[in-house]
Amino acid sequence: MGARTPVTYDHHDHVPGPYLHGTRVELSPGDELVAGCSSNFQEGRVSNHIYFTTLESTAAWGAQLAAALAGVEGRGHVYVVEPTGPFEDDPNVTDKRFPGNPTESYRTRAPLRVLHEVDDWHEHPPEALAAMLDSLAKLREQGLDVIED
Template identity: 65%
Template sequence: MTADVPVTYDSCAHIEGPFFHGTRYEVAVGVDLVPGRGSNFQAGRISNHVYFAAALETAVWGAELSTALAGDEHRGYVYLVEPTGPFEDDPNVTNKRFPGNPTRSYRTRHALRVVGEVTDWQGHDPEVLQGMLDSLARLRAEGRDIIED
């Protein structure tokens, strides 16, 4: 068993893509996703980072959850992205919810350039998605839906 080596702004070059970003927003190829925008997961919150993953499944959850939490009817969008600067492990899941970083989730204070859209992704069954939404609602009700940003 190998020890988990944290991904930091100073040591991220070894992490290879492809990288994905899931969201409720439709954007064009070539657009830069930048920090300082509204959070996909907490209304009224401005994000200091842009979040992304090297696992498609993680981005699919991002697209589905952000869309459902906003009350939107569509399934959301998953984009292929390229970081334009250094990045680090997403502390909201790394070692908080999952030991190491099995979701391959990251965040950056730099832009992510949208280089393509993934259109053939498979969403979760409605009952699985509802289970995740119920879990998030429980965390919120208990005051434990804290986003470290």
């Protein structure tokens, strides 16, 4: 396996799509997700970036966690999106928690345009979701739920 090429605002064209975004929000084709809105993951926090991935399982975590943390019924939504500008590796996971970015998580300050919803995505089992929520709660209690944004 060759060396991983970091994804930066100046060097991101080597990342093939499709690009996916998981959220609690119901969207329509053509809608744009923009930075400067409330975070799905920290109450009272404004997000300076929009986060996305190329992996269904990562997008599923985004959708399920966003829905659960907001107290929304259901599993959330996964969308195929199109970045409208440059993007970079998500520093919250790349080499900080998961060396080499195996979650294929990225972020951008430019809008993401919704192309269509993915109806047949596979959600994580309820016990895995509960364990992830417990882990997030412990990080919050310890003051370690820092998001570099």
